Amino acid sequence: MEIREAELPGIGRKFSLATSDGSDVVIVVHSTGKREVFRFLPCEDDPSPVLELSHEEARAIAGVLAGGQAEPVREDAMLQIMQGLHLRWVRVSGGSRVVGRTIRDLRVRERTGASVIAVARRTGHVPNPGPEEVFAPGDTVIVMGREEQVRAFEALMAQS
Amino acid sequence: MSAHTTLLLEVGGLLAALLAATLLARWTGQSPIPLFILMGLPLNPPREAADVVGFLATLGVSLLLFLIGLEFSPRRLAKNARRLLPAGVMDFLLNFPLGMVAGRLLGFSWLAAAFLAGAVYMSSSAIISRGVLEAHRGANRETEPLLGLLVVEDIAVAVLLALLTSVAAGGALLAAGAVGIAKLALLVACLLGAARLLRRPLWRLLGSDSSEVLLLFLLGVVVLTGAASAALGLSEALGAFLVGTVLGDTPYRERIEQTLLPFQQLSAAMFFIAFGIQIDLAEVAPSLLPALALLVVFSLTKLATGLLVGRSWGLPRRATWRLGLSLAPRGEFSILLGALAAAMLVEGPRLAALVGAYVVLSALTGAVLLHHADRLAVAVVGPRQALR
Numbered sequence: 001m002e003i004r005e006a007e008l009p010g011i012g013r014k015f016s017l018a019t020s021d022g023s024d025v026v027i028v029v030h031s032t033g034k035r036e037v038f039r040f041l042p043c044e045d046d047p048s049p050v051l052e053l054s055h056e057e058a059r060a061i062a063g064v065l066a067g068g069q070a071e072p073v074r075e076d077a078m079l080q081i082m083q084g085l086h087l088r089w090v091r092v093s094g095g096s097r098v099v100g101r102t103i104r105d106l107r108v109r110e111r112t113g114a115s116v117i118a119v120a121r122r123t124g125h126v127p128n129p130g131p132e133e134v135f136a137p138g139d140t141v142i143v144m145g146r147e148e149q150v151r152a153f154e155a156l157m158a159q160s
Numbered sequence: 161m162s163a164h165t166t167l168l169l170e171v172g173g174l175l176a177a178l179l180a181a182t183l184l185a186r187w188t189g190q191s192p193i194p195l196f197i198l199m200g201l202p203l204n205p206p207r208e209a210a211d212v213v214g215f216l217a218t219l220g221v222s223l224l225l226f227l228i229g230l231e232f233s234p235r236r237l238a239k240n241a242r243r244l245l246p247a248g249v250m251d252f253l254l255n256f257p258l259g260m261v262a263g264r265l266l267g268f269s270w271l272a273a274a275f276l277a278g279a280v281y282m283s284s285s286a287i288i289s290r291g292v293l294e295a296h297r298g299a300n301r302e303t304e305p306l307l308g309l310l311v312v313e314d315i316a317v318a319v320l321l322a323l324l325t326s327v328a329a330g331g332a333l334l335a336a337g338a339v340g341i342a343k344l345a346l347l348v349a350c351l352l353g354a355a356r357l358l359r360r361p362l363w364r365l366l367g368s369d370s371s372e373v374l375l376l377f378l379l380g381v382v383v384l385t386g387a388a389s390a391a392l393g394l395s396e397a398l399g400a401f402l403v404g405t406v407l408g409d410t411p412y413r414e415r416i417e418q419t420l421l422p423f424q425q426l427s428a429a430m431f432f433i434a435f436g437i438q439i440d441l442a443e444v445a446p447s448l449l450p451a452l453a454l455l456v457v458f459s460l461t462k463l464a465t466g467l468l469v470g471r472s473w474g475l476p477r478r479a480t481w482r483l484g485l486s487l488a489p490r491g492e493f494s495i496l497l498g499a500l501a502a503a504m505l506v507e508g509p510r511l512a513a514l515v516g517a518y519v520v521l522s523a524l525t526g527a528v529l530l531h532h533a534d535r536l537a538v539a540v541v542g543p544r545q546a547l548r
Contacts (some may be wrong), residue, residue, distance in 0.1 A: 011307065099367050
């Protein structure tokens, strides 16, 4: 199962997924935040509109689709505890001093002990970022470590 | 009445005219671009406010191209380049050379004919992407190649601007053209180098929590790059386009867009109405017939472009027809070339009137084709197949 992504310059991005019943589901994510969902029925060349959602509605429905929970996906502060191992999602604010600097510049591992395991951003996710990865505002940094290490990392990110 | 009062009255009058055109555009569901030009036609050039309007118009065209540059990402284009470039070449070959022929037949010099060819070659990104949004055609199969073609035309406009302004400034054709391209390369290299060396301060400014910092920085960068570009003998619009592509490669694209939008709307409107004002009414009547001929011929060449590109892209027949029917409206780029020609060439006034009339006609009829593309495609190819 693969979701294909395409740019629609001036409009937004398009995601398509071929489902097992032979139809194609296409989601257009507008740069305004609006989502349009379409479906290409089997043997049809043109899409049929399915529904139109605002950004918030899409987040709410995504939660239901993903986990059967009527709660929106929280991307800002997801926290998982597995026997002292903490995994945390930290959002980079525009005013943070880490903006424009690399993981190496910031000496993240030496100063906090935590490991950056992924950077999620709208232009594409970076799993296992290298030391030259540059932080940008709006990035969600996924970091792993013991509780105090993860806290130290959050403190580093919060400095302005 | 003091000069100061006259200035305020003139600017106020223009704003009222722009508001009227915008309301009319909303009411009729048209793009405001042709209406701004029409609204400007009968107006007299401002006397006291000439500098103010002139600056706003310059800012307008710069911001317009800056925002187009922002959306344009070489990296994103590269993903589709293998399919888009042949399509873009087809688009160019079907429209530009014939535009040169048309220009020569209408009695223009080679250089003026090249400006005209550029004006008939460029489809309007503004009108077309708006039409696609309004008709909810985002998921349609033809939308990807349609918007892709517009992106290729954006690159073509950058090269054409560099070439035409250099050649118009004087000198032998090949030498001036080569110098133009060299200057373009120099400007690109400087901008890319600066963005790389100054990445940290640049990102901190762009990501600043204060929207004033961002706004003043962006306006300053656009105007000063425009000045550098104009000093090199390229147009300021080209500098703005290039700095837009550089900043579009940072993570702040959407923020920049949102910050500049109100300024862009105001100043672009001023640019279009100023173009309308500058057109000599006496030149319009003799331009109407040639403009109609251009409209017919170059709506057909764009239809042919769409049909060929659709076929080579492997689109189904109805989508292919919709593609062909969606490319006709011309707009902002054509006006930009017309305005440049008016400023640089002896035949400028006649060319500007012709381009103005042609753009108004093609924007209005092209929008109708775009709006009814689906129904027209059904009429040609037949309705949707029933589920088998």
